[in-house]
Amino acid sequence: MSNVLAKFPQGFLWGGATAANQFEGGYREGGKGLSTADVMTGGTHTIPRRITPVLEEGTYYPSHEAIDFYHRYKEDIKLFAEMGFKVFRMSIAWSRIFPNGDDKEPNEEGLKFYDDVFAELKKYNIEPLVTISHYEAPFNLTKKYNGWADRRVIDFYVKYCETIFNRYKNVVKYWLTFNEINALTMPLGTFMAGAIMPEGNGEFTNAALNNDQIRFQALHHQFVASAKAVKLGHEINKDFKIGCMIAYMCTYPLTPNPEDVILAQNKDNLSNFLCSDVQVRGEYPGFAKRFFKENNINIVMEKDDEKILKEGCVDFYTFSYYMSFCVSADPNQEKIGGNLSLGLKNPYLKASDWGWQIDPKGLRWTLNNIYNRYRIPLMVVENGLGAVDTVEADGSINDDYRIDYLREHIKEMREAITDGVDLMGYTPWGCIDLVSASTGEMKKRYGFIYVDKDNEGKGTLDRKRKKSFYWYKKVIETNGEELE
Ligand code: BG6
Numbered sequence: 001m002s003n004v005l006a007k008f009p010q011g012f013l014w015g016g017a018t019a020a021n022q023f024e025g026g027y028r029e030g031g032k033g034l035s036t037a038d039v040m041t042g043g044t045h046t047i048p049r050r051i052t053p054v055l056e057e058g059t060y061y062p063s064h065e066a067i068d069f070y071h072r073y074k075e076d077i078k079l080f081a082e083m084g085f086k087v088f089r090m091s092i093a094w095s096r097i098f099p100n101g102d103d104k105e106p107n108e109e110g111l112k113f114y115d116d117v118f119a120e121l122k123k124y125n126i127e128p129l130v131t132i133s134h135y136e137a138p139f140n141l142t143k144k145y146n147g148w149a150d151r152r153v154i155d156f157y158v159k160y161c162e163t164i165f166n167r168y169k170n171v172v173k174y175w176l177t178f179n180e181i182n183a184l185t186m187p188l189g190t191f192m193a194g195a196i197m198p199e200g201n202g203e204f205t206n207a208a209l210n211n212d213q214i215r216f217q218a219l220h221h222q223f224v225a226s227a228k229a230v231k232l233g234h235e236i237n238k239d240f241k242i243g244c245m246i247a248y249m250c251t252y253p254l255t256p257n258p259e260d261v262i263l264a265q266n267k268d269n270l271s272n273f274l275c276s277d278v279q280v281r282g283e284y285p286g287f288a289k290r291f292f293k294e295n296n297i298n299i300v301m302e303k304d305d306e307k308i309l310k311e312g313c314v315d316f317y318t319f320s321y322y323m324s325f326c327v328s329a330d331p332n333q334e335k336i337g338g339n340l341s342l343g344l345k346n347p348y349l350k351a352s353d354w355g356w357q358i359d360p361k362g363l364r365w366t367l368n369n370i371y372n373r374y375r376i377p378l379m380v381v382e383n384g385l386g387a388v389d390t391v392e393a394d395g396s397i398n399d400d401y402r403i404d405y406l407r408e409h410i411k412e413m414r415e416a417i418t419d420g421v422d423l424m425g426y427t428p429w430g431c432i433d434l435v436s437a438s439t440g441e442m443k444k445r446y447g448f449i450y451v452d453k454d455n456e457g458k459g460t461l462d463r464k465r466k467k468s469f470y471w472y473k474k475v476i477e478t479n480g481e482e483l484e
Helices: 069-083 108-123 139-145 153-167 181-185 212-236 258-281 286-294 305-311 360-374 400-418 467-477
Strands: 013-017 087-091 127-131 174-176 241-247 250-253 316-320 324-327 378-382 423-426 449-451 463-465
Touching: 013 069, 013 127, 013 378, 069 108, 069 463, 069 467, 108 127, 108 153, 139 153, 153 212, 181 212, 181 241, 181 258, 212 241, 212 258, 212 305, 241 258, 250 258, 250 360, 258 286, 258 324, 258 360, 316 360, 360 378, 360 400, 400 423, 400 467
Parallel strands: 013 087, 013 423, 087 127, 127 174, 174 241, 241 316, 250 324, 316 378, 378 423
Antiparallel strands: 449 463
């Protein structure tokens, strides 16, 4: 068979992804307010994180120092530049700009911090891709309004957007309104994505966080907020490209039983396409309305909401992709873990140490599935392997397993480009080791750059290049031609 594979397009945006609450630290510096992430304790694969409304003396909160990008951004950006990054995905900490969320004036020191970060990126011609809200909101909004459950939070968010759009309009072109907005379709999104205080003992588990009515109403508020932000952003700078961001749950039927096939389609619709249909097409799809009816969920809308959604459609579609799941009508099948939801074990796939099933071909399937539906540019803004790394006696870190994972996914992106998908870029998750969102661990590492810190917060915070650092540098240098 002749090699028909397309090349990665010229100007393909190779880079890496992070989020403020997981890598910035400096949680009380420069006038920053307490955020929702700052009240989440550390956990592990088996011990859930807790949400403590009052900070407990002697308890470890991983976001407080995280990996201290706040003080080390120059060193870190230099390392990204050494790998040849064209783009760097980061988020702005809302609580650094509006410490309480409902403040009258923004915090100048917080704004200045990001001026400095963007200037540093510019020095190396690295394009910032900014997530406006990534699993972090001022904690005061939770206390006073119960987060996104309250419609008034829309205005606070839009004011925050207006502030950062105006301030950075000449240095940032690419924006994402909400990280993994579909997290609110799942219980685990309640606090992390919705800033909504769960009932009960604050344990960060599916059971403790389940209230469909509140979550879907909060999601509606985020849709309206996102659409308003898109419209406003385009008015402030017509060259802005503003995207959605979906945690893509690639779902297969476990068997050819039509019951399983319908279940898989239903899951794809509700977990993935409900949100992007609203954000890309500007309206709720029929299957969402049916789901609301069948589950007694009543979305309260104001008169102009439908118009607002139509006027604020995004320019491009971005998503995270880590794994795939199976679904089955048979309730006795073996379950497997994931970042936000559970699925069934696929007998053809292996899983990571954290139980996430590794499926590079699923990425090709996903890219085609999304592109066939929307026909707008796509970007993979998270992908990667959370694994335990060992520093050898000679200081080297030989993370061949990570290289294998990334190589196979990049190959499938190339297949998808050959299939005709318009793919703009690729930013693997946690390009520098950072705090895990689901477990709060440091041990679950994704980076090309190792950070000396452990699950209890101990370590020198020194940075070290892993084997994958040199490998990815080559990938970028050759625009994805050299993958071995
Ligand atoms: C995504 C989030 O769900 O997955 C990130 O956007 C997160 O914030 C990433 O860190 C990986 O998940 P985890 O739980 O391994 O950190």
